[in-house]
Amino acid sequence: MIEPHGNLLINRVLRNEDAQRLQERSGHLRHIRLHEELVKDVKNIARGVYSPLTGFMGKTDFESVVHHLKLANGTVWPIPFVLDVTQTVGDDITIGEQVLLVDEVDQAVAVMMVQDKYSCDAKVVAEQVFGTSDNEHPGVAMVQQWQPVLLGGDIELIDNSKEPFNQYNLDPLETRLLFQEKGWTTVTGFQTRNAPHRAHEYLQRIGLELTDGLFINPVIGKKKTGDFTDQAILAAYDYMAKQVYPRQRVVLSILPLQMRYAGPREAILHAIIRKNFGCSHFIVGRDHAGVGNYYGTYAGQEIFNSLEDIGITILKLENSFHCKRCETIATSKTCGHSEADRTGPSGTVIRKLLQAGEVVPTEIMRPEISELLIQQAQIFVD
Amino acid sequence: MAQVQLPDEVYAQLEKIVQQSKEFSDVASYVSYILQQVVEKKQQTSSAQTKQDHTYSQADEDKIRERLKNLGYLD
Numbered sequence: 001m002i003e004p005h006g007n008l009l010i011n012r013v014l015r016n017e018d019a020q021r022l023q024e025r026s027g028h029l030r031h032i033r034l035h036e037e038l039v040k041d042v043k044n045i046a047r048g049v050y051s052p053l054t055g056f057m058g059k060t061d062f063e064s065v066v067h068h069l070k071l072a073n074g075t076v077w078p079i080p081f082v083l084d085v086t087q088t089v090g091d092d093i094t095i096g097e098q099v100l101l102v103d104e105v106d107q108a109v110a111v112m113m114v115q116d117k118y119s120c121d122a123k124v125v126a127e128q129v130f131g132t133s134d135n136e137h138p139g140v141a142m143v144q145q146w147q148p149v150l151l152g153g154d155i156e157l158i159d160n161s162k163e164p165f166n167q168y169n170l171d172p173l174e175t176r177l178l179f180q181e182k183g184w185t186t187v188t189g190f191q192t193r194n195a196p197h198r199a200h201e202y203l204q205r206i207g208l209e210l211t212d213g214l215f216i217n218p219v220i221g222k223k224k225t226g227d228f229t230d231q232a233i234l235a236a237y238d239y240m241a242k243q244v245y246p247r248q249r250v251v252l253s254i255l256p257l258q259m260r261y262a263g264p265r266e267a268i269l270h271a272i273i274r275k276n277f278g279c280s281h282f283i284v285g286r287d288h289a290g291v292g293n294y295y296g297t298y299a300g301q302e303i304f305n306s307l308e309d310i311g312i313t314i315l316k317l318e319n320s321f322h323c324k325r326c327e328t329i330a331t332s333k334t335c336g337h338s339e340a341d342r343t344g345p346s347g348t349v350i351r352k353l354l355q356a357g358e359v360v361p362t363e364i365m366r367p368e369i370s371e372l373l374i375q376q377a378q379i380f381v382d
Numbered sequence: 383m384a385q386v387q388l389p390d391e392v393y394a395q396l397e398k399i400v401q402q403s404k405e406f407s408d409v410a411s412y413v414s415y416i417l418q419q420v421v422e423k424k425q426q427t428s429s430a431q432t433k434q435d436h437t438y439s440q441a442d443e444d445k446i447r448e449r450l451k452n453l454g455y456l457d
Contacts, residue, residue: 060418072418073419167454170450177446177447178450181447251455
C-alpha cells in the first residue's frame with residue numbers, strides 16, 4: 001500500500017469518551033465560529049485526508065506553501081489552509097491558548113491549540129496561489145474575504161459526524177483497510193464534480209485497465225449555479241459502481257471539500273488527497289480544477305512535470321470525445337479523424353437537455369444515466 | 383536579539399554560501415532561516431509523536447471492518 005503523504009497518516013479524531021470529556025471541560029474556552037466549508041477542512045485535517053497537516057498552518061508553513069509549494073519541512077504542499085479571525089479576536093487571543101471551534105449553530109467541532117497568529121498580503125497570496133489577483137476568480141475572492149488575522153495550530157476533532165451521505169463517506173483509514181481487504185495494491189483515484197458521461201467513463205476504464213481498482217471520489221459541497229447537485233452525482237455514480245463496472249473493482253466514496261479552483265495547484269492537492277486515501281494513481285484530465293480562462297487546458301497536468309515526485313503516479317489523459325467514424329470514445333492520440341467527426345461532452349448541451357427532461361444522445365451519456373438524472377428531484381444547483 | 387557564537391571556520395563557510403546563493407543578505411539571516419527550519423521540523427516531529435496516541439488498535443480496525451460491512455463495501 002502506498003505511504004500517505006509525508007509518510008504519516010494523521011489521525012486527530014478523539015475517541016468518543018475523550019471527545020465527550022473534552023466537550024464538557026470546554027465551556028470556558030473562547031468559541032470561534034466556523035462556516036460550513038471550514039468545518040469540512042477541520043474534519044479533513046483530523047481524519048488524515050490532508051496528511052501530513054495536523055492543524056491550520058502557522059506563518060512559516062503558510063509562507064513556504066504560498067511561495068514554494070512546500071511545507072517548511074520540504075514536503076510538497078500547494079494550497080494554504082488557514083483559520084481567519086477578526087482583528088478584535090486576533091488581538092485578544094494569546095499564543096498557547098486553547099480555543100473551541102464551533103459550527104454555525106454553536107455545536108462543538110474541535111479544539112485548537114493556537115500556536116501562531118499572523119497576517120498576510122491577500123493580493124500576493126492570490127497571485128502566487130491562483131496566478132491572478134482578479135476578484136472574479138472564486139478562489140481569489142475567497143482569499144480577499146479572509147479576516148485580517150490568521151491563526152495556526154493543531155486541532156483535535158470532537159464532532160466526527162459524517163452527514164449528509166454518511167453511507168458514502170469513508171476516511172483514509174477506512175479506504176486503506178478496504179483496498180487492503182480487496183487485495184488491491186494499485187488503485188486509480190478519480191476526481192469529479194459531475195454526473196458521469198461517456199468521456200468520464202473512458203478515463204475511468206483506463207484506470208481500471210491499468211490498476212487493481214478504481215476509487216471514484218466525487219467532491220461534495222458548495223457548488224456554483226448550474227452544477228450537478230450532490231444527490232444527482234451520487235445517484236449516477238452509485239449506478240455506475242453497482243450496475244456498470246465490476247462491483248468488486250470499484251469503490252465510491254465522497255470527498256467533502258471546498259473547491260478553490262486553483263487549477264494546477266489544486267490538481268496537486270487532489271493528487272495528494274487521493275494518495276492519502278491509498279491511491280497509487282490519479283487521473284488528471286483537461287481543465288482540472290480550473291475556472292473561466294485562467295489556466296491552460298492542460299495546466300493541471302503540466303505542473304507535475306516541474307514538480308518533484310510526490311509519490312503517486314499521475315495519469316495525464318487527453319480530452320476525450322465521441323468520433324462517429326471510429327464509432328467510439330477516443331482522444332486525439334487514438335483517433336485520426338477530423339474535428340467534424342467528433343462530438344465532445346458539452347456541459348451546456350447536457351444541462352439543457354436534462355433540464356428539458358430529454359435524454360442526452362447515447363454517444364455522450366448512457367441513456368440509463370440520463371433517465372436516472374431526469375428522475376432526480378433536483379438535477380442542478382439553482 | 384540574542385547572540386550565538388560560531389567557530390570562525392564555520393562562519394567563513396557560511397559566508398561563502400551566502401555570497402554564492404544571493405538569497406540572504408548576510409550570515410545572520412541565513413543562520414536564522416536554517417534554525418527556524420530546525421525548530422519547525424522538531425515541532426512537527428513532536429506533533430507526529432503525539433499522533434501515536436491515536437494509532438488504531440486491533441479493536442478499532444475491527445470496528446472499521448464492521449462499518450465497511452454495514453455500508454456494503456465489504457461482504
